[in-house]
Amino acid sequence: MTVHVAKLEQRKQPGELRSARWFAPDDLRGFGHRSRLLQMGYSPSDWVDKPVIAILNTWSDTNPCHGHFKTRVADVKRGVLQAGGFPIELPALSVSETFLKPTSMLYRNMLAMDAEEMIRAHPVDGVILMGGCDKSTPALLMGATSAGLPAIFVPAGPMLRGNWQGKELGSGSDAWKYWDERRAGNISVADWSEMEGGIARSAGHCMTLGTASTMTAIAESIGMSLSGSSSIPATDSAHIRMCAEAGRRIVGMVWEDLVPSRIQTRKAFENAVTVAMAMGCSTNAIIHLIAQARRAGADISLDDFDAASRRTPVLANIRPSGERYLMEDFYFAGGLRGLMSRLVDQLHLDCLTVDGATLGQVITGARVYNDDVIRPRDNPVYAEGALAVLRGNLAPDGCVIKPSACDKRFLRHTGPALVFDSYPEMKAVIDRDDLDVTPDHVLILRNAGPLGGPGMPEWGMLPIPRKLVRQGVRDMMRISDARMSGTSYGACILHVAPESYIGGPLALVRTGDLICVDVAARSIRLEISDEEMAARRQAWQPPARHYERGYGWIYSRHVQQANEGCDFDFLRAQFGANPPEPAIF
Structure with missing residues (x-):
């Protein structure tokens, strides 16, 4: 890994450090704060006139993607100390993709709130965000963006092949x-x-180009991770060096007052959308990136993704969109810097990054070492971008398909619907030999969206009925208001908005109805009359709420729809000003 670090002008003096409000005053509260540091074995030389750096660590015994963070945090601390900072580790909610039920997506916003409040409430001047498992990357960045202190995201890195x-x-x-x-x-x-x-x-997140690798690449492309850091394998010694460098760099960012708002402009998010398309990104990128951008006050929408898809080919030959390779191959082929070097005409090169340099500066000299792993523009994996946004009477607010990872015969398809009202209902019959289904059917799963799931589980890649699997069928059209794993593939139309649980048109489909999909035309249609649609809507009855207390109660009353990023309405930038700095008393 080559890290390109520049030094911006120092904007802050020691007396202006945020942490000094806790530790500098010669009063009773200052006495209490200092004495408690002394109680833990620290001395004034540890904190006086030094930036205090929080390290938000999402390690846990049930998060294999972050299994190495237990030791990597020591490397981050080493870097902070080398640069003259004072590191403090703060545990954060560990949102494990593997073990959390009903879905980790239910808790993304909880981690975002946890991160924001931990940063705001503690005596810290900057923050290192340690994440990588799918939801941890957007959640940590959302929280840090709202908190507003200098921040660097440290990616977990992909596991070994x-x-x-x-x-x-x-x-x-x-x-x-x-x-x-x-x-x-x-x-x-x-x-x-x-x-x-x-x-x-090994430790590390999925080494396919799933949601984890997509989101860490996005973190780097918007400038919130060190250049070249996002695809380093988790167990490579370069990952240790990167962690230490992040620790050193965050101290410099505090003195430079390089806060997320100086980095995360609309142009930076447009760069991220372009990079995501060229990577062959996870469909989940749309939801997370919209939420991240709106936290930063940048109104990124489904239209931005579809426009980028029309002009940006898939260049990363990484599974599942690609044919063969994995993230370790991508790293050694040149990584994200190499990929971006082939997109310079589509990127805003003047965007600032945590390196203290512009995007154009940090990718200067980047090379691609394997043209089959990172394809040239004239030999793409897929001629357009990874994702397409469809609209029609079945999805007035949009839905998403990954055409680069599905059988091309489904890019234009008409077939009869086979409707399931819940995942258990589907699972109970999908392996029956007498199921009335053909390869042309359109499997529909509803009540699996943000509210209906609850939490919008990754159920969108519905299993092919077993009777068809035994006949050699390996793909068919599937539609849902759920998500699917970024490692998934197939003709799956996802994120249908508005969702069926709140009365979206998907709730009105009946088995046998014809569904027409045309990806080139970006259309999806339920072939019934407007009058029939209105009659069915009139007869529809809303289901009961899932939650009547606790976090689920908050979630069910404030989560937004998929096309809006599934953030809480009260956390978006437009809701109101951030709270004042905490009173020290």
């Missing part, structure tokens, strides 16, 4: 692939058990 019987496995993508082979009777129980031990071989 999987391996099974001489084949390279990609987490998620190959799990779905081989599960269908097992359902078809082509994979034995013994083979499946052997694969379990080979598909995830």
Whole structure:
């Protein structure tokens, strides 16, 4: 990894440090704060005239993506100390993609609130954000953006390649692939058990280009991570060096007063949208990036993604959009700096980054070392961007498909609907041999959106009915108001808005109705008359709420729809001014 760090003009003096409000005054409260630091074994030389750097660490025993953070935090601290800062580790909510139910997405906003309040309430001048597992990246950045202090995001990095019987496995993508082979009777129980031990071989997030790698790339492309940091493998020694460099750099950012608002402009988010398209990004990128941008006061919408998709080809040949490679290959082929070097005419190169330099400066000299991993523009993986936004009477506020990762025959398709009102209902019948379904059917799952899920679970890649799997079918059209894993693939139309749980048109579809999809025309339509649609809407009855207390109660009353980023309405930048600095008394 080559880190390009510049030094901006010093804007802040020691007496102006935010932490000095806690530790400098010669009064009773200052006495109490200093004495408690002394109680922990620190001395005045640790904190006097030094920036206090919070390290928000999302490590936990149930988060394998962040398993190495238990030791990496020491590397971050080392860097902070080397640069003359005072590091303090603050544990933050660990939003594990694997183990949290019903879905980690339900808790993204909780982590964002946790991060914002931990930063605001403590005597800190800057913050390192340690994340990488899918929801942790947007959540930490959302919280830090709202808190407004200098911040650097430290990505967890992808795990090592999987391996099974001489084949390279990609987490998620190959799990779905081989599960269908097992359902078809082509994979034995013994083979499946052997694969379990080979598909995830180290700490780190998914090494396919799923949501985790998508979001860490976005963090770097908007300028909130060190240049070149997002794709370093989690267990590579370069990752240790990057953590220490982030610790050193955040101290400089405090003196420079390089806060997120100076970095996260609308232009920076437009860069992120372009990079996401060229990466072959996860569909989840749309929801998270809209939420992040709106926290920063930049009104990014579905239209920005679709416009970028029309002009930006997929260049990263990484599964699931790509044919072969994994994130480790991407890193050694030149990483994100190499990819961006092939997009310079589409990027705002004057955007500032946490490196203290512009985007143009940090990608100067970047090279691509393997033209099959990071394709040139005249030989793309897919001619347009990874995602497309469809609209029509079934999704008036939009829905999303990943055409780069589906069978091309479904880019224009008409078929009869087979409707499921819940995931358990679908699961109970999908493997029945007498299920009345053909490869042309359109599987529909509803009541799986932000409110209906609850939390918009990753149920959108509905399993192919087993009777069809045994016939060799490996893709079919599926539509839902759910999300799907970024490691998933197939002709899946997701994020239908407004969702069915609140009476969106998806709630009105009946089995046998014809659904027409045309990706080139960006259209999706339920083939019934307006009069029939109105009659069905009149007869529709809203379901009962999921929650009547606690966090779920807050969530169910304030979460926004998918096209708005699923943030809480009261946390968006337009809701009102941030609270004043905490009173020290």
